Structure formats: structure tokens, C-alpha cells
Amino acid sequence: MPIAKTPAITGYAAAWSIVFVWSFWLIVSRVAGNSGLTVYDLAAMRYGLASIVALPLCIYYKPWRGMRLTQIAVLSFILGPVYILLVFSGFLYAPAAHGGIFMNGVLPLISILFGVILFGLRPGLRQLSGAALILISAIVLTWDGSATSGKDAWVGDLFFVIGAMFFSTYMILSERWQLGSMQIIFCGTIVNAVIYLPIWALFLPSGLADAPMGPLLLQAVYQGFVPNLIGLLFIAHASRAIGNANTSSILAAVPGGGALLGALILGEALSVTGIVALVVLTIGLLISVRRRLPPPV
Known part of the structure; x- marks a missing residue:
């Protein structure tokens, strides 16, 4: 019995740890605009700094073995610059609280929709009731944000929702493909660093040279190591241990934490x-x- 319960315990612990980490990430990302850094700089930190740690590990473990080329391409795209630049751009228009609300808060709703569309899964009455409340709340918060946070707040909210779609797809594939931690780091960090960093260095605007040292270090630590290393590893473990639906629901506690810290x-x-x-x-x-039944004795 203790052995059977251990994966679930560690899965819940990983998911709740990310709740606390991501609540602070919302704040850090929101204040990034005041540091002089561009969204392209933040993306470069996300892939470049994380790859410094990830590259030796990937060379040693060779995580690409056992992965199909299509899996590498799909996962790398989902965790790539399109996704993260949308998210960072959202913070230019909407407050930090909206990042938590529209990226994490709507994850269960998006998971239900994707489950129905992609896999023909039928949600129960409980899931549908929860999804209805989430949808109504999201609509009200979008309207309220436009009134209290500026007329363009809805643009940031839209970017956050699209980002949530990317992330929900990642969680579903992580569970379906049973991806290992190093496989996720390889696709989410190394592949994207190889593709994105040359483009950023040659063509994209940067404020890296003029950024104050304090804000620069804060963004470097949080953007470079928290999302792509700690975040992806913990989410992958939680999705495998307790399932995508339970993980999504726990992560959706981030809106409250983000709103509280934002205030x-x-x-x-x-x-x-x-x-x-x-x-x-x-x-x-x-x-x-969605609660899982306990394992048989």
C-alpha cells in the first residue's frame, strides 16, 4: 500500500509546489517591462540560460533516443517561442492577476474541450458544472478588466488564453506519450535554444545591454531556470502521477495566488x-x- 500511494503523493506535492512558484512568476513577468528588457530578451533567457544546465545532461542521457522525429517537432513547437512570446506579450496589456486567471484558471475548461475534440472523452456532470462556472467567471473578468485595467486588457487576456491552449496540449501529450523528464527538457530547452537564439541575436530588438543589474538578475534567474527546468519537470511528474485533470485543477489555484501577490x-x-x-x-x-479511485488492495 505505501508503495502504491507514493507516486500520487509526490504528484500532488509537485503540483502544489508549482502553484507557489508560478504565483511569483506572474509578478516577475509583469514587472519585466520596467526593466528595459524586451519580450524577445525574456524568451532568450528562458531558452539560453536553461540550456546551459540542460545541455550536459542531454549529452549524457541522450533523451532523443526513443522519440520519433514528429514527437520532437510537435513538443518543441508547443513549448517554443510562439507560446512564450504570446504569454510575455500578454503582460504588456493585462495585470499579473489576469495572467493567473486566463492561463491557469481556464486550464480545466480547455482540457475538457480538447478531451472531447481529440479523444472523444465525455465529461461528467461535475466537470461540466465546474467548466460552466469557469467560463462565466472568465467572461466577467474579461469585461471587468477592460473597465478597471484599461481598454486593451482584453488583448492580454486573449494572449493568455492562447498560451493556456498551448500548455494544455503539452500536458495532454506529456501524459499520453509518457514522456521522461529529460525528453521534455531536450525539446523545451535545447531544440528551441538552437532555433531561437540565433534569430534573436541577429534580428530581434533587445534591451539587454541597458538593463539595470538588479532587474536583469531577477529576470535571468526566474525566466531562465524556473519555467523551463523546475516547472516542466514538476508538471510532467504531476501529470503522470495524478493525471492531467487533477494537475490542471491544482494549477488553477494560481489565479488566487497571483491576484493576492499582485495586490x-x-x-x-x-x-x-x-x-x-x-x-x-x-x-x-x-x-x-476529477478524483481517481484508490488503487485496489
């Missing part, structure tokens, strides 16, 4: 309508949790 650190306050919608969103997330 405490950045002074980003939600209106009364926004707070009510965030509460309803949280209820929807709790309802949508």
Missing part, C-alpha cells in the same frame, strides 16, 4: 465584481477536480 506587491486591485468572479472561478475549479 500586495504591485498594488493591482480587483474591483468588487472581479473579486466575486474570482471566488466563483475558484468554486468552479474545485468542482471540476
Whole structure:
């Protein structure tokens, strides 16, 4: 019995650890615009710095063995510059709280839609009820954000939702293909570094040379090592151990953490309508949790 329970315990621990890590990542990404760095610089940090750690490991473990070329191409694209540049651009228009709401909060809803469309899975009444509350809350928060955070906040929200679609696809494939940690790091970091860094260095605008040292180090540590190393490893383990639906639901606790930190650190306050919608969103997330039956004795 203890052996059978261990993977689930570590899976829940990994998922909840990411909740705390990502709540701070929302704040760090939101303040990146004040550092003089461009979104292209942040993407370069994400792939370039992480690859310094990942490259020796990939050379040693050779994670490309056992992977089809199509798997490498698909996973690298999903975790690639299109996804991360959309996310970073979202923070230029919308507050940090919206990043948590529209990237993490809608994950269960997107997972349900993709499950129906791609695999013909039929969600239960509980999942549908939770998804309905999530959808209503997201609509209200979009409207409220345009009123309290500026008329262009919806643009950032849209970028965040598209980013959530990319990430939900990654989680589904991670579970379906049973990908190893080094395989994910290889595709998400090394392949994208090889493709993106030359393009960034030769053609894309950069504020790296003029950025103050303090903000530069903060962004380097968080963007370079947290998402592509810690984040991907923990998410992959959680998805395999407790399933995509449970992982999505736990990660959807990030909106509350992001909103709280945004208010405490950045002074980003939600209106009364926004707070009510965030509460309803949280209820929807709790309802949508799919519990697995315990393993047979």
C-alpha cells in the first residue's frame, strides 16, 4: 500500500509546489517591462540560460533516443517561442492577476474541450458544472478588466488564453506519450535554444545591454531556470502521477495566488465584481477536480 500511494503523493506535492512558484512568476513577468528588457530578451533567457544546465545532461542521457522525429517537432513547437512570446506579450496589456486567471484558471475548461475534440472523452456532470462556472467567471473578468485595467486588457487576456491552449496540449501529450523528464527538457530547452537564439541575436530588438543589474538578475534567474527546468519537470511528474485533470485543477489555484501577490506587491486591485468572479472561478475549479479511485488492495 505505501508503495502504491507514493507516486500520487509526490504528484500532488509537485503540483502544489508549482502553484507557489508560478504565483511569483506572474509578478516577475509583469514587472519585466520596467526593466528595459524586451519580450524577445525574456524568451532568450528562458531558452539560453536553461540550456546551459540542460545541455550536459542531454549529452549524457541522450533523451532523443526513443522519440520519433514528429514527437520532437510537435513538443518543441508547443513549448517554443510562439507560446512564450504570446504569454510575455500578454503582460504588456493585462495585470499579473489576469495572467493567473486566463492561463491557469481556464486550464480545466480547455482540457475538457480538447478531451472531447481529440479523444472523444465525455465529461461528467461535475466537470461540466465546474467548466460552466469557469467560463462565466472568465467572461466577467474579461469585461471587468477592460473597465478597471484599461481598454486593451482584453488583448492580454486573449494572449493568455492562447498560451493556456498551448500548455494544455503539452500536458495532454506529456501524459499520453509518457514522456521522461529529460525528453521534455531536450525539446523545451535545447531544440528551441538552437532555433531561437540565433534569430534573436541577429534580428530581434533587445534591451539587454541597458538593463539595470538588479532587474536583469531577477529576470535571468526566474525566466531562465524556473519555467523551463523546475516547472516542466514538476508538471510532467504531476501529470503522470495524478493525471492531467487533477494537475490542471491544482494549477488553477494560481489565479488566487497571483491576484493576492499582485495586490500586495504591485498594488493591482480587483474591483468588487472581479473579486466575486474570482471566488466563483475558484468554486468552479474545485468542482471540476476529477478524483481517481484508490488503487485496489
